[in-house]
Amino acid sequence: MKAYQTLLYYCYSPIENAEEFAENHLAFCKSLGLVGRIIVADEGLNGTVSGTPKACQAYMDAVHADPRFAKTDFKVDEVDEPSFVKMHCRYKPEIVHSGLRDPHIIDPTKKTGVHLEPKEFLEMKDRDDVVVLDVRSDYEHKVGHFKNAVRLDIENFREFPEKIKELAKYKDKKILTYCTGGIKCEKASALLLHEGFEQVYQLHGGIIKYGKEAGGKDFEGKCYVFDNRVAVDVNTVNPSVVSTCFNCGTQTTKMINCANPECNEHFTQCDECGWKMDGCCSDACKAHPRKREYDGTGYYVKIPQTVNLSKRKHKKFPAKT
Known part of the structure; x- marks a missing residue:
């Protein structure tokens, strides 16, 4: 057993006084010496x-002892060092930003796609009447994905609802959705059902659980995760590398944030280009006066931004060939 563990989880379950809960839950986590990032909303954790x-x-014992969260499924990874620097627990409108907040339309506690355990997903995914749908963002898909998966061109999950019309040609198919840990699929599959798709499924526990229980077979590349590790291996059966360095095009699985905090773009970059570009995606970012010091990891503790990032034009990365 390694010195530390990292827990990935979610639970859709109504929380009264969620803002107060977030404050108390932060104090509890700190009392245990945990670090990490938790989002609390009226809809869950x-x-x-x-x-x-x-x-x-x-x-885990404390979470399971609360009747609201008793069925929470924890994915546990053994790690050499903590996967975060600090402990954050914040109240937000949703536990995953989708813009789908009307419970009369989307309510994951009442109606979602059929949950498939990893081995069931493995058995179904290559059938002729099946479409495997990646509901994650572009940057997550680029570093790793299931072979032959369909994806939508989205930079953030909140764009998924407006793109769903592009899937109309698959309405006669079985749609198998997947994401990192399962949380996005809860709302994505519910929305697909609401939009008239009749045969909708989701990978229970996401890519992480699939790696642990099905060996990660046919998952190409690495799985992006939202902590200091950035991307992790999940395939022990037939692993491969699918992502390439943004700067030189060589194969690499390393994903970083641009060292220029006013860009902070997420992109893949090999170690050679990392040191050559000082952790930046472009010469312009390399010359920026606020550029952060690059230490080879490409991970930075968040600092206040001086620009409106919602208006920033995102770079489009070359498609995998």
């Missing part, structure tokens, strides 16, 4: 936390 095995077990 979404978190990744890291700490010693003892602290992680105490946390």
Whole structure:
């Protein structure tokens, strides 16, 4: 057993006084010595936390002891060091930003796609009457995805609802949705059902659980995760590399944030280009006066931005050939 563990989980379950819950839950996590990031909303919890095995077990026991979260499915990874620097627990309108907040239309506690366990997903995914749909963002898909998966061109999950019309040609197929840990599929599959898709399924526990229980077979590349590790291996059966360096085009699985905080673009970059470009995606970013010091990881603790990032034009990366 390694010195630390990282827990990935979510639970759709109504929380009264969610803002107060978030404040108290943060204090509880800190009392256990955990670090991580938890989102609390009226609709439930979404978190990744890291700490010693003892602290992680105490946390899981406490969550499961609360009747609202008793069925929470924790994905547990053994890690050499904590996967975060600090502990954050914040209240937000949703536990995953989708813009789908009307419970009369989308309510994951009442109606979602059929949950497939990893081995069921493995058995179904290559059938002729099946379409495997990646509901994650572009940058997540680029570093790793299921072979032959369909994707929508989205930079953030909140764009998924407006893109769903592009899937109309698959309405006579079985749609198998997947994401990192399952949370996005809860709303994506519910929306597909609402839009008239009749045969909708989702990978229970997401890519992470699939790697643990089905060996990650046919998942190409690495799985993007939202902590200091950035991307992790999941395929122990037939692993491959599908992502390429944004700057030189060589194969690499390393994903970083641009060292220019006013860009902060997420992109793949090999180690050679990382040191050559000082952790930046372009010469312009390399010359920026606020450029952060590159240490080879490409991971930076968040700092206040001086520009409106919602108006920033995102770079489009070359498609995999």
